[in-house]
Amino acid sequence: MFAAKMNRGKDGEEVRSGDVVGEEVALWAAPTVSAPIQSRVSIPGSKSLTGRELILAALADGPGTLRFPLRSRDTDLMVDALKLLGTSIEPLPGKNPFGPDLRITPAAELTGSTSIECGLAGTVMRFMPAVAALSLGPVAFDGDPYARKRPMRPVLEALRSLGADISDDGRGSLPFTVHGAGSLRGGRVEVDASLSSQFVSALLLAAPRFAEGVHVIHTGERLPSVPHIEMTLEALRARGVEADSPAVGEWRVAPGPIAARDLEIEPDLSNAAPFLAAALATGGSVSIPNWPADTTQVGDTLRTLLPEFGATATLENGVLTVASSGPLRGVNLHIPEAGELSPTFVGLAALAAQTKPDGSPGEPSTITGIGHTRHHETDRIAALVTEINALGGRAEELEDGIAIHPAQLHGGLWHAYADHRIASTGALIGLAVAGVEVDDIATTSKTLPEFPELWLGLAGVEPAPAGDDSGDDSSGVTTSGFVSGGALLDGMGNFIGGS
Ligand SMILES: O=C(O)C1=C[C@@H](OP(=O)(O)O)[C@@H](O)[C@H](O)C1
Numbered sequence: 001m002f003a004a005k006m007n008r009g010k011d012g013e014e015v016r017s018g019d020v021v022g023e024e025v026a027l028w029a030a031p032t033v034s035a036p037i038q039s040r041v042s043i044p045g046s047k048s049l050t051g052r053e054l055i056l057a058a059l060a061d062g063p064g065t066l067r068f069p070l071r072s073r074d075t076d077l078m079v080d081a082l083k084l085l086g087t088s089i090e091p092l093p094g095k096n097p098f099g100p101d102l103r104i105t106p107a108a109e110l111t112g113s114t115s116i117e118c119g120l121a122g123t124v125m126r127f128m129p130a131v132a133a134l135s136l137g138p139v140a141f142d143g144d145p146y147a148r149k150r151p152m153r154p155v156l157e158a159l160r161s162l163g164a165d166i167s168d169d170g171r172g173s174l175p176f177t178v179h180g181a182g183s184l185r186g187g188r189v190e191v192d193a194s195l196s197s198q199f200v201s202a203l204l205l206a207a208p209r210f211a212e213g214v215h216v217i218h219t220g221e222r223l224p225s226v227p228h229i230e231m232t233l234e235a236l237r238a239r240g241v242e243a244d245s246p247a248v249g250e251w252r253v254a255p256g257p258i259a260a261r262d263l264e265i266e267p268d269l270s271n272a273a274p275f276l277a278a279a280l281a282t283g284g285s286v287s288i289p290n291w292p293a294d295t296t297q298v299g300d301t302l303r304t305l306l307p308e309f310g311a312t313a314t315l316e317n318g319v320l321t322v323a324s325s326g327p328l329r330g331v332n333l334h335i336p337e338a339g340e341l342s343p344t345f346v347g348l349a350a351l352a353a354q355t356k357p358d359g360s361p362g363e364p365s366t367i368t369g370i371g372h373t374r375h376h377e378t379d380r381i382a383a384l385v386t387e388i389n390a391l392g393g394r395a396e397e398l399e400d401g402i403a404i405h406p407a408q409l410h411g412g413l414w415h416a417y418a419d420h421r422i423a424s425t426g427a428l429i430g431l432a433v434a435g436v437e438v439d440d441i442a443t444t445s446k447t448l449p450e451f452p453e454l455w456l457g458l459a460g461v462e463p464a465p466a467g468d469d470s471g472d473d474s475s476g477v478t479t480s481g482f483v484s485g486g487a488l489l490d491g492m493g494n495f496i497g498g499s
Pocket residue numbers: 047048122123195196197198201224225228339340372
């Protein structure tokens with residue numbers, strides 16, 4: 001009755017889509033549906049909240065607990081980094097289906113003389129150097145090859161001016177070494193955070209432990225992702241720290257204890273974006289439970305931004321439901337605060353640019369204010385434009401965004417660029433366009449290791465039973481039919497039967 005696409009490695013062994021096979025990464029056939037999706041999806045914890053609360057718990061005045069934390073590559077790297085500095089972080093059984101709760105016991109004294117691996121995690125490479133400055137001994141930082149391209153200079157220079165001793169090769173990026181002295185003076189510091197809000201959060205998070213706290217003044221003309229800075233202030237205040245923003249582009253954190261807490265991490269609302277967008281891509285409806293009533297997560301703006309594409313968004317009893325309200329519409333969005341959501345919006349815009357089912361023309365879109373996303377996991381503007389155009393679309397790079405002109409999409413290979421949000425955008429487009437294959441779906445493990453399973457569940461696809469090797473072809477990739485939204489599709493997403 002059903003079978004998901006099953007891939008084979010070079011030597012014919014079965015592998016899960018996206019698994020690394022030797023040097024190769026298996027292609028993942030995005031499921032395509034012909035009927036509107038009606039689905040409910042539980043989303044694991046927030047990357048940004050988990051990272052912040054791990055650090056604050058490690059610097060707190062006693063042991064604390066994180067319930068429903070995110071378990072992912074980025075947060076595992078944060079856990080490892082804090083453990084290397086002497087923090088005890090132990091798994092606790094809990095109610096989270098996606099991983100254990102965590103019990104965090106701060107070190108009596110943070111120890112250095114170690115190396116921290118940042119992977120491609122902005123939160124680890126930007127937030128941990130200030131913590132390392134509070135440890136005793138040198139702490140070397142490095143990460144993935146592409147991580148060495150992500151800007152670090154504003155954080156390193158700001159920390160130096162607050163009293164930290166940091167050696168690097170002068171390129172203003174990974175690798176570098178923080179020579180921890182056990183304490184940091186702190187005080188007033190100027191920083192140009194126009195490339196990333198994380199530069200500001202990096203200086204605020206550990207600041208209660210600086211002798212003079214911190215007073216940060218942003219000197220650049222633009223400031224992206226402001227809600228993430230508000231999230232940092234709020235997390236500090238919730239632990240009894242005096243933290244505020246006395247003026248636009250200025251923030252202060254007073255020195256003092258960071259209270260230990262037992263707290264629950266909200267679901268990652270930004271990771272909810274492609275799932276909710278699936279309702280629009282297929283003319284259906286998607287619900288996400290445990291949506292917080294009050295949050296600093298920028299993903300909450302999905303409730304107002306997704307309706308611009310032609311949907312309703314209803315939050316009732318903690319369940320957000322996004323339902324398509326007609327054909328997909330083009331948009332003009334200026335969203336400097338929500339760069340993290342932009343790949344999903346660009347994916348929807350590329351679908352809206354196609355001729356509508358009633359034959360009326362596709363609609364153009366512009367999504368701007370996202371120039372800083374060129375410094376995310378990859379240059380997201382260049383990557384999205386390249387991949388959409390490779391599928392027949394007409395996307396254009398703007399200085400700080402993307403314009404999408406009417407064009408029909410077709411199937412083909414979608415490159416993920418080691419970027420979880422580019423990978424999930426390929427999956428989103430593939431829901432509506434038959435024959436899209438994502439080259440590295442496993443890269444979604446950066447913030448959502450369960451993405452492939454959750455996505456197949458959303459699309460109504462079940463994995464092939466073990467031993468089902470129907471549809472094997474000579475290319476080494478097995479492609480068999482699968483049931484989707486009540487319709488039986490072949491491996492290229494073509495309708496071959498069913499309701
Ligand atoms: O502080 C954080 O947790 C984040 C801040 C934002 O970074 P930028 O300001 O670089 O966009 C966001 O895009 C990133 O995913 C997470």
